[in-house]
Amino acid sequence: MRALKEHRIVDVPEPEPGEVLVEVRHISANHGELRHPRIGGHDAAGIVLGGPGKGRRVVAFGPGAWAERAVFPASSVAEVPDGLDLAEAAALPMAGLxxxxxxxxxxxxxxxxxxxxxxxxxxxxxxxxxxxxxxxxxxxxxxxxxxxxxxxxxxxxxxxxxxxxxxxxxxxxxxxxxxxxxxxxxxxxxxxxxxxxxxxxxxxxxxxxxxxxxxxxxFGDVSEPGPDLAVLVDLAASGLLSPSVGWRGSWERVGEAADALFAGRVSGKIVLDVT
Ligand SMILES: NC(=O)c1ccc[n+]([C@@H]2O[C@H](COP(=O)([O-])OP(=O)(O)OC[C@H]3O[C@@H](n4cnc5c(N)ncnc54)[C@H](OP(=O)(O)O)[C@@H]3O)[C@@H](O)[C@H]2O)c1
Known part of the structure; x- marks a missing residue:
């Protein structure tokens, strides 16, 4: 798990037209990402800092999601409805899609x-x-x-x-x-x-x-995820779909979360808070 514990300091990215810059509050770790850390993380939820929908609460899917600030194509983002916790929304992208x-x-x-x-x-x-x-x-x-x-x-x-x-x-x-x-x-x-x-x-x-x-x-087609992300967060906000978070903690504890998953101690999704 050493690779996951390394922190990379990078410049804050700037969104191009058609992109959104998200201040990431929560991320989710998936089985494949923890089994093969080179894959990197994909699931995030946070607040739009730049680009369309500035100030909105969003869920996002794409490479580079495990960061304090990340840029996504606008087509890879969906607004999180009132009533759905951002941490719960973060659990949905990879697994839900x-x-x-x-x-x-x-x-x-x-x-x-x-x-x-x-x-x-x-x-x-x-x-x-x-x-x-x-x-x-x-x-x-x-x-x-x-x-x-x-x-x-x-x-x-x-x-x-x-x-x-x-x-x-x-x-x-x-x-x-x-x-x-x-x-x-x-x-x-x-x-x-x-x-x-x-x-x-x-x-x-x-x-x-x-x-x-x-x-x-x-299965491997996760292209154009935005509309399906919207379906998932709408179902969750209306109480029809439980994101089923089985482990939650700071992203500093990602190694611990991975150990728990592979030891069969997690039932459901892992959500990490960007602290
Ligand atoms: N193709 C894609 O794009 C894609 C996308 C997402 C996920 N995946 C893959 O789908 C799989 C499931 O992902 P996930 O996120 O749901 O994983 P997960 O949360 O770790 O769940 C996997 C489940 O498999 C069961 N399991 C684990 N080891 C087992 C074993 N040796 N024998 C029998 N059952 C075992 C466990 O249930 P019990 O202990 O209760 O039996 C566990 O809850 C992974 O291989 C992941 O990489 C692929």
């Missing part, structure tokens, strides 16, 4: 069975809630399943053994979970392969399956 966009990519889920693996984590808790909001029957897989029913899961399972066939899988674990998820798909069903939090190798032999074609999709 991922959950929202993979669920959309899976197609309509009204009345369909949607399985979320790794459901107790940052992306998973948001995915469970969004799938439920979209009318799905939600099966949440997690070894630590506390609180998932309250978020809208219809079934909470610790393993995929015994799960009845599903129409959609949002897979955050990869490896053997991805293989099992594929086997659980109904004809025509789809797996959104999002992450590899299990760290375990996969053992696919073939994707052969009878009946209507099943599909498997990668």
């Amino acid at each position: 991922t959950a929202l966009r993979t669920l959309r990519a899976a197609g309509p889920v009204l009345g369909r069975r949607v399985l979320v693996t790794g459901a107790s984590g940052g992306v998973g808790r948001l995915a469970v809630q969004l799938a439920r909001l979209a009318g799905a029957h939600v099966i949440a897989q997690a070894r630590r399943g506390a609180g998932l029913r309250e978020l809208g899961a219809d079934e909470v399972v610790s393993s995929l053994d015994g799960v009845a066939p599903v129409d959609v899988v949002l897979d955050l674990l990869g490896g053997p979970y991805l293989v099992r998820a594929w086997e659980l798909l109904t004809p025509g069903g789809t797996v959104q392969s999002i992450g590899w939090a299990s760290g375990e190798p996969a053992a696919f032999t073939s994707l052969f399956a009878l009946g209507a074609a099943r599909s498997i999709h990668s």
Whole structure:
């Protein structure tokens, strides 16, 4: 975690036309950013200091977000509605965009069975809630399943053994979970392969399956996030989506937060206060 503890002193950036300068109050740390610190942080919430919307409370997504002041394209920022805490808003960008966009990519889920693996984590808790909001029957897989029913899961399972066939899988674990998820798909069903939090190798032999074609999709498109950020903060402000912050502290404690995440002591999002 040494790389994350290093502070870089840089000039305060100036916004170009079409950009906003944000005084960052809170940031969020995601699994991949803590596992691979070279990726850098993306989630921030704060106050617009320069550019369109000066003085407004905003949430922002983009490289360079982990700073006291950061510049973002205006298309990567959304205003935070009254009633939503900035720290809660900071939890939403990466995890929320991922959950929202993979669920959309899976197609309509009204009345369909949607399985979320790794459901107790940052992306998973948001995915469970969004799938439920979209009318799905939600099966949440997690070894630590506390609180998932309250978020809208219809079934909470610790393993995929015994799960009845599903129409959609949002897979955050990869490896053997991805293989099992594929086997659980109904004809025509789809797996959104999002992450590899299990760290375990996969053992696919073939994707052969009878009946209507099943599909498997990668996810990595976080372009033009502004409109979807607005969707997420609006849902959270209206009480329909809990950002599910599971760990909060000063950004000086990022190493501690990472240790807690990888030791399985965080359920939900990590939010760090820029102190
Ligand atoms: N493609 C993209 O653009 C994108 C975007 C965001 C995230 N991701 C990836 O998606 C994954 C999940 O992200 P996240 O932020 O939700 O992570 P997270 O908060 O760390 O949650 C991951 C969950 O996985 C479970 N888990 C961890 N190790 C496991 C193991 N060995 N076996 C089984 N379950 C295990 C844990 O739940 P239990 O302990 O309760 O089982 C944990 O709550 C990560 O791999 C991340 O890098 C990808």
